[in-house]
Amino acid sequence: MxxxxxxxxxxxxxxxxxxxxxxxxxIKAIRPGCAFVACEVAxxxxxxxxxxxxxxxxxxxxxxxxxxxxxxxxxAYTGEISVAMAKDSEATYIILGHSERREMFGDTDEVVxxxxxxxxxxGLKVVLCVGESLSQREEGKTLEHIFAQLKSALSGVTAKEMxxxxxxxxxxxxxxxxxxxxxxxxxxxCGFIRGVxxxxxxxxxxxxxxxxxxxxxNGQNAQELLSxxxxxxxxxxxxxLKPEEFLKIVKAVG
Ligand code: PGA
Numbered sequence: 607m608x609x610x611x612x613x614x615x616x617x618x619x620x621x622x623x624x625x626x627x628x629x630x631x632x633i634k635a636i637r638p639g640c641a642f643v644a645c646e647v648a649x650x651x652x653x654x655x656x657x658x659x660x661x662x663x664x665x666x667x668x669x670x671x672x673x674x675x676x677x678x679x680x681x682a683y684t685g686e687i688s689v690a691m692a693k694d695s696e697a698t699y700i701i702l703g704h705s706e707r708r709e710m711f712g713d714t715d716e717v718v719x720x721x722x723x724x725x726x727x728x729g730l731k732v733v734l735c736v737g738e739s740l741s742q743r744e745e746g747k748t749l750e751h752i753f754a755q756l757k758s759a760l761s762g763v764t765a766k767e768m769x770x771x772x773x774x775x776x777x778x779x780x781x782x783x784x785x786x787x788x789x790x791x792x793x794x795x796c797g798f799i800r801g802v803x804x805x806x807x808x809x810x811x812x813x814x815x816x817x818x819x820x821x822x823x824n825g826q827n828a829q830e831l832l833s834x835x836x837x838x839x840x841x842x843x844x845x846x847l848k849p850e851e852f853l854k855i856v857k858a859v860g
Contacts, residue, residue: 614645614859615772615816615839617733618846626658633662635849640668645859648699653687656695671699674707677720689728700725703735705778715758722759731770734759740779749798756802765807772816773799774841780821782843792819793834800836825854832858
């Protein structure tokens, strides 16, 4: 499969930024610009804004996504939401393994793998994030680290289930910092990720898997990043909060 045959994917990660009113207003502003575009678009909102987002998205092609779930089916997990609740909110994608969750909320490789299993068992799709810290990059351990993250998360995931997995390469040093990985740096790691997937599942599946870049992607740098062979889209934080910036990225897909 050639790059052109992988449907590009642009996902917004609103993180913990918007009230319900702000969510509705932002969706209203971007919705027309996301119609009839070449890429799939998803918006990851905090669970409490899911219903508002769903209403604002009604009738559009834009998918609803959530930023996290718990792996347990149900029970005494104060503050958490289950896969069944995520499904009930009509989310289609769940972001898992985001570095902010790994660093601040105890989402170890083991927890990420359990969450991935729960989400796939529940029939939803996943944006699985991997990425290295600045010190890992400086020590030359980027690829080793990403390999370990992928191996842990994907062990036990079948080839059939991989159809519902999108990978996002997010170098931690580039997230929310304004420092973007150069297109070559990002392309190199995304190519490495495709190679790892090929090692696990074979070339055909790897060529069909979508790999996103995330980390200070914006209207200015999107086109160059997205033109890399192994980059099939973006996971957008800061720039997703500004309608015109986000739409520039969506348009950059072509
Ligand atoms: P950023 O965030 O675009 O603000 O760097 C990306 C992300 O964390 O998913």
